[in-house]
Amino acid sequence: MPTPQMLDDIVRMLIQLAPAMALVTLVLAGIALRLEGGSTFTIGGGFTKWMFWAIVLIALPQILLWFTFFGVPSQAINGSVSTTWIASIRDDVTTFVNDFVIGRLAITLAAFFVIRAILDATQGHHPLPSILTAMFLLAIPATAGLIGSLQTGTRFAAVDIMDGLWNYLAGRIMPIAAGLAVIGAIFNFLTNRPATRLIASALGFLTVSAMWRLVLRMM
Secondary structure, eight states: OOOOHHHHHHHHHHHHTHHHHHHHHHHHHHHHHHHTTSSOOOTTSHHHHHHHHHHHHHTHHHHTHHHHHTTOOOGGGSSOOOSHHHHHHHHHHHHHIIIIIIIIIHHHHHHHHHHHHHHHHHTTSOSHHHHHHHHHHHTHHHHHHHHHHHOOSSTTHHHHHHHHHHHHIIIIIHHHHHHHHHHHHHHHHHTTOOOHHHHHHHHHHHTHHHHHHHHHHHO
16 A cells, blocks of 8 residues: 555655754754853763764765665655645745744854853853854854765765764864964963963874874774
8 A cells, every 4th residue: 555645745844854953953062062061072961962963864864775775665755745735844944944043043142152251251261162152053054064065875874974073073173172272371371370281182182183093003
């Protein structure tokens, strides 16, 4: 017995809404990042969990290829939504996420985190965690684009994205973090504060790829 057309359209709608839902999870990841410290995060905490779900949602069509690999038919994955009102729901939700959540709400949250950075500085705390969180929220469309560009279109797409993000983190983000650590060390030295930890952090950021290769060779 063939699957009713409405059920196929509902499945297609949910799959086609996955990229929009990934943007929402990135907003939640930014908020969780500040709750966990801003300049650091907990492995297995809220930030990593929301980032994981963002990857899963962006790579959802490729993950569903595993059903075909195991012999389970999944014809409803491909194709367009033919039911008019279901297609209208998909378009409305996508517009709401892009125009309201990302276009307005995320920018407003970033502005509040900038205010939080100023308040942190006035209380003697470091403003960098709130500033980094604001930068993350403002860069959500670029982050989603980066995650989408790293997928390979195969059933291993989610793992390929994680591997690509690791290479991007080690090759692009870590050198920038090392430069910021050096600037912080210089500032601490000029203000008679401890700078050794920041210098050690800069060295660690610059050698993270070498340390990973060393670990692989030791296995």
